[in-house]
Amino acid sequence: MVTLTKSICWRTVVKSKDINRIGVVIYQKPTSNSCYTERKNNEPPLCSGSNGHSPWYTPLDSCLLLPALSKSGAGNSWPISWPERLNIRSSTSSENSSTWFSQENFDSDTKNWNGLISEVYSSEFAVNWSSIRNVMDMNAGFGGFAASLIDRPLWVMNVVPFDQPDTLPIIFNRGLIGVYHDWCESFNTYPRTYDLLHMSYLLQSLANRCDIIEIAAEIDRILRPGRWFVLQDNIGMIRKMDRVLRSLHYKTAIMRRQFLVARKSFWRPDSTGS
Known part of the structure; x- marks a missing residue:
């Protein structure tokens, strides 16, 4: 040794x-x-x-x-002190030099999520934010969604899909937490489930590799009864997911033709499958 x-x-x-x-x-x-x-x-x-x-x-x-x-x-x-580092893209946070990882895109993403959370998610969605303790962002990108929620009494698990740009180093350098995952496989949730699942423009790429019903079943498994799933995507993918979630007795609402807000019920199929 x-x-x-x-x-x-x-x-x-x-x-x-x-x-x-x-x-x-x-x-x-x-x-x-x-x-x-x-x-x-x-x-x-x-x-x-x-x-x-x-x-x-x-x-x-x-x-x-x-x-x-x-x-x-x-x-x-040493990284920049918290909370200043939350809105700064560290120069060493990713070795990928493509324009997708540029400071301009990082700043634009941060501004976009700050606006969406304050103007849409908080004011228009039928989500009781005061009851939410933990959140999972299923396609975290730069972590802008989590960063925009930093003043709320909750924590966000940022998930970077394995086939998306590798932004996890940037998320870590912002002082946030996160993991890699393939959403066509089961997510290890031990020891907890979540109050809110958030997915932004990921469903199309997933649907090319696995069945949307399997994705919905995994979302249902991770989500606590009475809690929310928020999907941001094109209207075609939203309608497909809406039909599946309604079959699971979720209460759903389509907002602005780009958001699906779904609340899980306490329903479970009985022995007859009804």
Whole structure:
């Protein structure tokens, strides 16, 4: 173990034994790249530029990812303090340099969600926000939906679908929480279900890979009885989901031809299937 930790540049911080005489060792990972570049043997090797950034179904690799450097190149820098970091896109939050990840798109997304929450979600939807404790954003993007709810007494689980742009580093740098997921598979909700599920412009891509009934069943499983599902999408996808949710005895309303607000009932099919 000593040889291995030295080869990956970990520093031994504490080496001791507990009251049961069981050994305890605490290691610290370096914050700069100097140790990696000065190693006599490049073993384990450093990862290439493309290694380590595929979020889903990626085989384990024995290479080392270098720590992200600050602009000065001196090593990792502390993130901007909370809550200022909530509305700032960190320059090191994503290595993708495409225009989709630009500061302009980030700012536009933040402004868009602030406006939608204050002008539409809070005032027009039949949602009792005071009763909501936890929310799941099923297609989180930059995390703008969660950021716009930051002043409310609730928390948001941001989900980045595996086949969408990898924005999870940006979400983390904003001080928010999140995970990757494939919505054609079951989501591990242990130990909780949710008061509100939110899906924005994801249903079309999902429907190309899995059945909309399966998606609705997963939404129904995650959502608490008496709580809400909000879908933002084109009117065609909204009507398809509306029919499925009505068959599950949800109370639904289509708003502005781009929103579906559905409330789950306490209904469950009996033994006859009615």
